[in-house]
Amino acid sequence: MVSVGVVRVEATRVWNRANTMIRDDGMGRTVGFLAGQAWEHATLPLLRRDRADARFPFDGAELPYEYSWYGQTWRNERTVEIAIARHFLATGTTGRMLEVGNVLHHYGIRGHEVLDRYERAVPGVISEDVIAFDPATRYDTIVSVSTLEHVRCDEDEKDPRGSTKALENLRRLLAPGGRMLVTVPVDWNAGLDADLASGRFALDRGTFYRRTSRFDWAVTEPEQALAMRYGTPYEAANALFVTTTP
Structure with a gap:
């Protein structure tokens, strides 16, 4: 079970990185990064199972x-x-x-x-x-x-x-x-x-x-x-x- 605190910390980490990417790499790459992050977090149980x-x-x-x-x-x-x-x-x-x-x-x-x-x-x-x-x-x-x-x-x-x-x-x-x-x-x-x-x-x-x-x-x-x-x-x-x- 993932705690609310962990979710909050990880959400903040991703948000801060996304803000930096918008400035340095543009919106297109940032959207791709956020989509990848969402997919990885959603499929983490599958990764644990497969490995x-x-x-x-x-x-x-x-x-x-x-x-x-x-x-x-x-x-x-x-x-x-x-x-x-x-x-x-x-x-x-x-x-x-x-x-x-x-x-x-x-x-x-x-x-x-x-x-x-x-x-x-x-x-x-x-x-x-x-x-x-x-x-x-x-x-x-x-x-x-x-x-x-x-x-x-x-x-x-x-x-x-x-x-x-x-x-x-x-x-x-x-x-x-x-x-x-x-x-x-x-x-x-x-x-x-x-x-x-x-x-x-x-x-x-x-x-x-x-x-x-x-x-x-x-x-x-x-x-x-x-x-x-x-x-x-x-x-x-x-x-x-x-x-x-x-």
Whole structure:
């Protein structure tokens, strides 16, 4: 069952994009976009049915893709990321958990602390800088879904190594024996891409994925992933890095 809040958020997202398209691309393309959006939302139950057996690999398991109204996950990397986050959290002890970036509650995963510098109006969210964040106690679980690529890239302060500095601080905040999952898209942040290529942005284990069709993702070599471009040939990320500890 889709909540009224999710419908409202998605309607606002589509409306804002349509307004931008009217200005940049004209009415004809905008009408086509809106018709396509209406069709995709109406046929989402059919997509779920037709792809019920589709899987992708992660950490020795074969996971089903996430097809959610919120964020239109069938159109982007969330289809893999949310599925991985669900599996990661279900296969270990969570304990005290920190999420960096306010993402998971939109997909029904709640009850943990959230650190998000720019969500100041959201009750319960810690609005602090992830690089400088230094709580009194450490976390048993840390998760970040497509958030660290924005650190010192989309902000006023610029630092090509901002994402890696954030990752290093999060590793420091992990309690002994703790677990961490971090995902980032390829080709969003040039400094991050350089650190991905050199291996500086990584925890104990890392896996690159690339998009092989509109809906499918596969494990790939770093060189192949880093050659992919954001936004082409498919919408949003076309390659993704997933790293975990231990």
